Amino acid sequence: MHESNDAFDAELVRLARIAGDQAYDPAVGLIAQQAKYNPIHTRVWTGLGHPHRESVVYALVLLESGDGADLALAEEILLRVLAAQDTDDASPTYGIWSYYHEEPLDQMVPPDWNWADFIGRELAFILFRHEARLTEPARLAVRTALGHAARSIIRRNVAMSYTNIAAKGTFVTLAAGQLLKDDELTEYAVRRVGRLQEQIRTAGSFAEYNSAGYWTITLEAIAAIVQYIDDPEAVSGARWIVDRLWDHFVARWHSRTGQLSGPMARVYTDEPARGPDLLALLAKASGFRGGFAELPALKPTLGLLGVALVNVEAPLVERLLDSPTxxxxxxxxxxxxxxxxxxxxxxxxxxxxxxxxxxxxxxxxxxxxxxxxxxxxxxxxxxxxxxxxxxxxxxxxxxxxxxxxxxxxxxxxxxxxxxxxxxxxxxxxxxxxxxxxxxxxxxxxxxxxxxxxxxxxxxxxxxxxxxxxxxxxxxxxxxxxxxxxxxxxxxxxxxxxxxxxxxxxxxxxxxxxxxxxxxxxxxxxxxxxxxxxxxxxxxxxxxxxxxxxxxxxxxxxxxxxxxxxxxxxxxxxxxxxxxxxxxxxxxxxxxxxxxxxxxxxxxxxxxxxx
Missing domain, CATH: 2.70.98 (Beta-galactosidase; Chain A, domain 5)
Structure with a gap:
C-alpha cells in the first residue's frame, strides 16, 4: 500500500532505473535488448539489438533518479541517439529514427514514422523537467531534435482515428511549440486538439477501442497536455478527452476478473490488462483503493516511467473498484x-x-x-x-x-x-x-x-x-x-x-x-x-x-x-x-x-x- 502518489512515483522511477541499468550496454553506450520477431518495419529479428527509443527512456530515467555522473551518462546516450535522427527535411523519413542502432532507416521495411511521436514525447519530458540541468550542447541537441520530430509529425498529419498516435503527436507538437516558442507549431497543435475532439464526437468513441496498452499511451499523452501545456484552449480540449477516455475504459473494466472486457481493437496478448504500466496507472488513479491496494509485484520495466511523469485520477473510481453487472x-x-x-x-x-x-x-x-x-x-x-x-x-x-x-x-x-x-x-x-x-x-x-x-x-x-x-x-x-x-x-x-x-x-x-x-x-x-x-x-x-x-x-x-x-x-x-x-x-x-x-x-x- 502506497501512502502517496509521490512515493509511488518514486518507486516507479526506481523500478525503471533497475530495468535500464540491467539492460545498458556500456560497450555501445545504449540499451541492449534481445531482438524478437516483428512482421513489420524491422528485420532485426534475432540476436542483440540496441533500440533507440528505450535508450532515450533510459536517459530520462537517469535524469529523474541520478546525480552528476548520471547526468553525464544521460547526455552521452542522448547525443548518440539524436545523431541517428534523419534531419534532412527533403527526406521521406525526415524527423524519425530507426528502431535499432544496427539498422539504418533505409534498411527498414518500411520505417516507422511513429518514432517521431514516441521519441519526441521523451524529448519533450526531458526539456520540461530537466532542461536547466543539461549542458549547452546537449540542450541544443535535444531542442533541435524535438523540432525535427514535431515537423515530421505535422508533415505526416496522421488521421485522428489513429487514436494513440493522434494523441501522442498532439502532445509532442504542443510541447515543441511551447518549448521552442514556435507559434506555427502551437497553432497547428491547438487545432489538432480540436480535430481529435471532433473525431471522438463524430465516431462516438475511440477507433482503437478497448485497447489496454494503447489506452494507457493515449491517456498518458492527453494527461501530459493538461499538466505541462500552458495554452488554455488546448488544456480545455484535453480535459474533455481525458473524461471520454475514462468513460470508455471504466465501462468495460471488469473488477472481479481484473480484465478489460472485449471486444478489442488493438492488443498484443490475450490478457492486455495485466500490463505493468496499465496496472500502475490504475492504482495511482484509484488512490490505491480496492484491488489496486495490493497489485501483483511490479517487475522492473522502463515503461513504468511514463506513469510516474503524469498526474492521473479516475473520475468514476467506484465503477473501477466494483464493476456493475x-x-x-x-x-x-x-x-x-x-x-x-x-x-x-x-x-x-x-x-x-x-x-x-x-x-x-x-x-x-x-x-x-x-x-x-x-x-x-x-x-x-x-x-x-x-x-x-x-x-x-x-x-x-x-x-x-x-x-x-x-x-x-x-x-x-x-x-x-x-x-x-x-x-x-x-x-x-x-x-x-x-x-x-x-x-x-x-x-x-x-x-x-x-x-x-x-x-x-x-x-x-x-x-x-x-x-x-x-x-x-x-x-x-x-x-x-x-x-x-x-x-x-x-x-x-x-x-x-x-x-x-x-x-x-x-x-x-x-x-x-x-x-x-x-x-x-x-x-x-x-x-x-x-x-x-x-x-x-x-x-x-x-x-x-x-x-x-x-x-x-x-x-x-x-x-x-x-x-x-x-x-x-x-x-x-x-x-x-x-x-x-x-x-x-x-x-x-x-x-x-x-x-x-x-x-x-x-x-x-x-x-x-x-
Missing part, C-alpha cells in the same frame, strides 16, 4: 462501405456477470491485434489478479492469425451468434502492410478457425452430450466445456469453403482446449480467395456462470443468394438474427452486407462522446 452497447466508430452508402457503425456489446464477462463486435477482423469476440472468467477461490482464463475465436493461416478473415455477430447477454468469412483484397499476417491483392494466389499449408479456451485445465469437455478428450465433432454438435465456475458452450452450425469438406475436431494441449474447424489442411497449395464460393463459418458462443447447465437451442442456418442467414433463440428467449455475406467480398462490401437484429430491432448504440 449487466449489458453495455457502445458505438466505437464507423466503417465506410463506399459507393455512397451510409457508414456502418462499429458497435461493441459487452456482458458483465459477477465472475465472468463476454464481449463482441458487430463487425470486425481477425488480425493478430484484434479480439472481435473474447470472454474472461474467474474460478471459485481464484486470488485477486489470479490466472488468466479466457475464451476467444480466431482464424489461423499456417502459424499466424489471418487478417483477411472477417467477423460479424449479434449478442444478447452472455450469448453470441456469429459468422466468419473472408475479404479480398485483404491482409495476410499484417492487416495493412501484408496485402494479398484481388485475384492473387498465395501459398498456404493450413487454414483453420479456432475456438480457444485457456485456464480450463481441469474442465470436462462434452460434444453432443458425450464426454471427450479429443476427437471429431459434427457440424451442429454442441461443444461444452464445464469448469467449477462456468459453462462455455459453442457450436459450429454451418461451414462452407468452396468444394472442400472442412473437418471439425476437439484438441487438448497442456494449457488449452480447442475446437478446430479445418478449412484447409492438405497443403502446401496455392489458394486464390476470389475462387472460393460459398465461404462462411457460422455458429454460437455462450458463457454461463454458476453450476447450472442450461440447455442451449440449436440455431437455424441457411445459405441463400450468396448470404448466410442465421436465427437463434437464446436461453432467455431473446431472438438473434444475422445475415452476412457467405462469399468473398471486399472490405467495404462486407460490412455493408451485414444485418443483425435483437428481438427484431437492429443492433444500434450511442457513443460515449456526449
Amino acid at each position: 449487466g449489458e453495455l452497447r457502445e458505438r466505437f466508430s464507423y466503417v465506410d462501405p463506399g459507393e455512397g452508402r451510409d457508414p456502418v457503425p462499429v458497435i461493441g456489446t459487452t456482458w458483465h456477470g459477477r465472475d465472468a464477462t463476454l464481449g463482441s463486435a458487430n463487425v470486425g477482423e481477425f488480425w493478430l491485434q484484434r479480439r472481435p469476440v473474447i470472454g474472461y472468467w474467474r474460478e471459485p477461490g481464484d486470488p485477486a489478479w489470479g490466472p488468466a482464463r479466457f475464451v476467444k475465436l480466431h482464424v489461423m493461416k499456417d502459424d499466424h492469425d489471418f487478417s483477411s478473415a472477417v467477423f460479424v455477430s449479434a449478442q444478447s447477454g452472455s450469448q453470441v451468434l456469429w459468422s466468419v468469412s473472408f475479404v479480398s483484397p485483404g491482409g495476410d499476417e499484417h492487416i495493412g502492410l501484408h496485402q494479398i491483392e484481388a485475384g492473387q494466389s498465395f501459398a498456404v499449408s493450413s487454414l483453420r478457425l479456432v475456438l480457444e479456451l485457456a485456464g480450463a485445465d481441469d474442465a470436462t469437455v462434452e460434444v453432443a452430450g458425450r464426454p471427450v478428450t479429443e476427437g471429431p465433432v459434427g457440424i451442429g454438435e454442441q461443444f461444452r466445456v464445464s469448469t467449477r465456475g462456468v459453462d462455455v458452450v459453442g457450436s459450429v452450425d454451418s461451414v462452407s469453403f468452396g468444394d472442400r469438406r472442412p473437418e471439425l475436431r476437439v484438441e487438448r494441449t497442456a494449457d488449452r482446449i480447442l475446437l478446430v474447424v479445418e478449412l484447409l489442411s492438405d497443403g502446401p497449395t496455392e489458394l486464390t480467395m476470389r475462387d472460393i464460393s460459398p465461404v462462411e463459418v457460422t455458429g454460437t458462443l455462450s458463457l454461463f456462470e454458476g453450476v447450472d447447465r442450461p440447455e442451449v437451442a440449436v440455431p437455424s442456418v441457411t445459405l441463400y443468394d450468396g448470404d448466410v442467414q442465421a436465427h437463434w433463440v437464446t436461453t432467455d428467449g431473446t431472438q438473434l438474427r444475422l445475415v452476412a455475406p457467405a462469399r468473398v467480398t471486399t472490405k467495404t462490401e462486407h460490412p455493408a452486407g451485414v444485418r443483425a437484429t435483437v428481438d427484431g430491432d437492429p443492433v444500434i448504440a450511442d457513443g460515449l462522446a456526449r
